[in-house]
Amino acid sequence: MSDLNLFRYYQRLLSFGVGNEAKTTLQEIADLLFTSPRHARSLLAQMQEIAWLSWRPKPGRNQRSTLLLNVELSALKESLALERIKLGKYEKALSILDEDEAAFGRLLKTTSGASVKEGRLNIQLTYKRMFERVVPHQLQRSSERFLL
Structure with missing residues (x-):
């Protein structure tokens, strides 16, 4: 899955708060992501691989698992936009930053x-x-x- 699609799913998880350990079930996360529990599990695994979050599931039905979001939204936006700038996709980078030209300018200066x-x-x-x-x-x- 592309990192932009993962980013959109990650935005939906921000209600748990960055840096706060949250006890939740896989079904609650699936409802929040508007997807099936199976797909939610694979999304969580992909986000954990790239260190956006930490997910420690507990076995058994309706068991409370631990979710910890590691990355602030602004830092994640900047890193995704920087990747697009390095690829030469400036319009996409600007749209990731929500048309914030000041942040876009700072990232351009670094590259x-x-x-x-x-x-x-x-x-x-x-x-x-x-x-x-x-x-x-x-x-x-x-x-x-x-x-x-």
């Missing part, structure tokens, strides 16, 4: 600069508009001329 990807030099510059094709023999704006 800006020169890097080598797949053996090629990649330069990421933060600029307010798209650059035209940089062709040396055509007239360019001053910002494109700087790159030449």
